[in-house]
Amino acid sequence: MEVELRLLVAGFCIVAPSLLFVGFVRLLDGMREGDFVERVLDRLDENVDETGTTxxxxxxxxxxxxxxxxxxxxxxxxxxxxxxxxxxxxxxxxxxxx
Ligand SMILES: [Zn+2]
Known part of the structure; x- marks a missing residue:
């Protein structure tokens, strides 16, 4: 019984970081197509001459x-x-x- 528990914990420790990483990448990918980023980029295009960022x-x-x-x-x-x-x-x- 204890061995099974240890194996379970070990398996979780191996798989969890990978799943978290994949989830994080998916989250960032989703944010890239979000409205907020679009709005910020539009603003940057408008204020090119004032801010000089581009x-x-x-x-x-x-x-x-x-x-x-x-x-x-x-x-x-x-x-x-x-x-x-x-x-x-x-x-x-x-x-x-x-
Ligand atoms: Zn000369």
Whole structure:
């Protein structure tokens, strides 16, 4: 009688975690298709510009380009872009007027 009980407990200890895991995965899977997630995703789409949670790569590149252009000064002689504030052109060595 005691052996049967031990076997039962051992079997439960082996099977229970697996069942719990499968149940947990099923639960998460069900939540993914839930209304709440759908609503949150809709909100995120609406507030893209305000929160900045979703980054548009083209917008990011454009702003980065503008920023880099602001800090660069073209050389009067050869036209090579130079960092604003530098004394001479990095390509031809001409003095930069700033
Ligand atoms: Zn130059």
């Amino acid at each position: 980054l548009d790569p083209t917008l990011f590149l454009r702003t980065a380009q503008e920023k880099s252009r602001q800090r660069m000064v073209p050389c009067a002689d050869c036209g090579a872009p130079n960092v604003a504030g530098s004394a001479r052109c990095g390509l031809c060595g001409m003095k930069l007027q700033s």
